[in-house]
Amino acid sequence: MIRWLRWLLLLIVVRPIARFxxxxxVTGRExxxxxxxxxxxxxxxxxxxxxxxxxxxxxxxxxxxxxxAASDYFLKDPVVGWFSRNLVGIVPVARDRVASGxxxxxxAREALAAGDIIVVFPEGTRGDASDxxxxxxxxxxxxxxxxxxxxxxxxxxxxxxxxxxxxxxIPVPMNCAVLIGEPLHWNGRRSEFMDGLRDALLTLKDQxxxxxxx
Amino acid sequence: xxxxxxxxxxQHPHLLWGLAGVGGLVALGAVVAGALTVLRRDKDYTELRxxxxxxxxxxxxxxAALLAGWPATTALFAVVxxxxxxxxxxLAPTRREDRLIVLAAYLAIPVNYAFxxxxxxxxxxxxxxxxxxxxxxxxxxxxxxxxxxLASVAMFHWGLMTCIYNxxxxxxxxxxxxxxxxxxxxGLVFFLLVATEFNDVAQYVWGKLLGRRKxxxxxxxxxxxxxxxxxxxxxxxxxxxxxxxxxPLEDTGLAVLALVLPVAGFxxxxxxxxxxxxxxxxxxxHLIPGHGGILDRIDSLTFTAxxxxxLLAWFALETF
Numbered sequence: 192m193i194r195w196l197r198w199l200l201l202l203i204v205v206r207p208i209a210r211f212x213x214x215x216x217v218t219g220r221e222x223x224x225x226x227x228x229x230x231x232x233x234x235x236x237x238x239x240x241x242x243x244x245x246x247x248x249x250x251x252x253x254x255x256x257x258x259x260a261a262s263d264y265f266l267k268d269p270v271v272g273w274f275s276r277n278l279v280g281i282v283p284v285a286r287d288r289v290a291s292g293x294x295x296x297x298x299a300r301e302a303l304a305a306g307d308i309i310v311v312f313p314e315g316t317r318g319d320a321s322d323x324x325x326x327x328x329x330x331x332x333x334x335x336x337x338x339x340x341x342x343x344x345x346x347x348x349x350x351x352x353x354x355x356x357x358x359x360x361i362p363v364p365m366n367c368a369v370l371i372g373e374p375l376h377w378n379g380r381r382s383e384f385m386d387g388l389r390d391a392l393l394t395l396k397d398q399x400x401x402x403x404x405x
Numbered sequence: 406x407x408x409x410x411x412x413x414x415x416q417h418p419h420l421l422w423g424l425a426g427v428g429g430l431v432a433l434g435a436v437v438a439g440a441l442t443v444l445r446r447d448k449d450y451t452e453l454r455x456x457x458x459x460x461x462x463x464x465x466x467x468x469a470a471l472l473a474g475w476p477a478t479t480a481l482f483a484v485v486x487x488x489x490x491x492x493x494x495x496l497a498p499t500r501r502e503d504r505l506i507v508l509a510a511y512l513a514i515p516v517n518y519a520f521x522x523x524x525x526x527x528x529x530x531x532x533x534x535x536x537x538x539x540x541x542x543x544x545x546x547x548x549x550x551x552x553x554x555l556a557s558v559a560m561f562h563w564g565l566m567t568c569i570y571n572x573x574x575x576x577x578x579x580x581x582x583x584x585x586x587x588x589x590x591x592g593l594v595f596f597l598l599v600a601t602e603f604n605d606v607a608q609y610v611w612g613k614l615l616g617r618r619k620x621x622x623x624x625x626x627x628x629x630x631x632x633x634x635x636x637x638x639x640x641x642x643x644x645x646x647x648x649x650x651x652x653p654l655e656d657t658g659l660a661v662l663a664l665v666l667p668v669a670g671f672x673x674x675x676x677x678x679x680x681x682x683x684x685x686x687x688x689x690x691h692l693i694p695g696h697g698g699i700l701d702r703i704d705s706l707t708f709t710a711x712x713x714x715x716l717l718a719w720f721a722l723e724t725f
Binding site for chain 1: 496498507511686
């Protein structure tokens with residue numbers, strides 16, 4: 192029941208809102224995975240990134256799309272938590288418990304095992320809307336290692352930080368370019384894999400329209 | 406079925422024949438593109454097919470709006486203004502402090518089109534050229550942002566005028582009373598759009614056929630004198646011969662429109678090219694497959710619409 196509610200919400204509420212706010216100017220749509228297990232790795236400047244990622248998949252695949260999100264941020268408040276878990280469909284990542292040695296990627300691996308498409312933001316947190324990419328965290332490599340059959344699709348989102356920068360509350364419609372690259376596959380070495388992902392993201396960034404924002 | 410029959414029965418025959426003609430031309434284009442794809446497999450005609458498919462969608466949307474009347478046409482062009490302004494403000498340099506002004510600029514769209522819907526011409530005329538013109542720099546001063554002040558204000562003024570005020574005139578034409586017109590208000594809008602797009606296409610075709618001398622290589626390297634003049638003559642002829650079927654213009658008024666409209670279309674086109682060159686993009690987005698962004702499609706219209714309206718109002722229409 193709630194799964195269908197989520198599907199309807201994504202198609203008739205989230206998708207029009209995302210189009211209205213961003214124009215969702217997608218290139219490379221043919222590279223999107225349509226079934227899981229699959230991993231999407233995108234840069235992160237705004238909550239709008241999640242909105243966009245939930246709205247660019249065809250309606251057949253959208254049920255499977257689940258953004259990985261920090262449980263220390265989204266699951267703090269019970270109402271936001273219920274909403275995030277059931278309607279946005281987040282896969283919680285307990286960033287605050289990494290130091291304790293707990294396996295914070297367990298929920299993401301479960302979702303991949305169930306055939307979901309996980310969206311990860313390897314920068315770990317939102318950047319400041321300038322188009323710099325910060326250092327990538329290697330959790331995505333560990334997921335790829337655990338599921339070597341899952342393609343890792345790099346996605347560069349240009350301009351979402353202007354629609355809703357970190358710290359702002361009111362979104363302002365501005366076009367965002369979403370550039371989807373060719374999927375990468377696990378190659379056996381974490382550092383090499385991460386370098387490949389970084390290069391792929393930066394290549395997509397070079398193809399994006401210039402961002403005149405200061 | 407009854408409703409559909411009535412919608413068509415209420416329309417002027419010139420408009421229906423015109424729409425049928427445009428539909429026929431696009432169908433012909435689709436057949437040619439299909440034949441090329443099948444016959445010449447060594448070449449890739451994907452873009453041509455996309456281009457024609459996009460034409461079909463655009464013509465269907467506009468025809469439906471024109472047949473449905475002024476409320477639908479006003480709503481359609483309000484959406485066009487919004488998408489165009491969003492494209493423009495996203496490409497132009499903006500700053501974090503400007504977010505409020507960007508929102509205010511969007512707010513001008515419902516206000517502008519509300520005066521079209523209310524048919525209050527006296528306010529429509531000055532809303533953006535006077536009030537928005539003055540409010541924008543004032544708002545920016547209040548925010549206290551003086552870095553690049555004049556350039557920012559000018560950027561917002563340009564966006565408001567071209568994307569909202571000028572495009573709004575297409576919707577305002579629909580408020581012209583029928584008794585003044587040979588093919589109804591929809592016929593008036595139809596002819597503006599046909600003449601503008603015909604001019605774009607004619608310039609392109611003449612340029613491809615005869616083009617040798619570049620006209621403004623630093624802005625639009627593909628544009629030639631031959632294309633410009635060929636398009637000018639072809640469109641002027643179209644306006645001179647078909648204009649009386651759709652507009653109340655005659656003699657001097659018609660001649661002025663025939664001479665001025667093609668130049669306006671060309672001017673709108675190269676102005677947008679200059680902006681794109683300044684920003685460093687080829688297309689303003691990928692919204693319309695095979696065409697680019699909405700601004701790539703309506704660049705000429707942002708110049709032809711207000712001039713068409715003005716010439717009609719000056720030479721013929723009593724209402725304005």
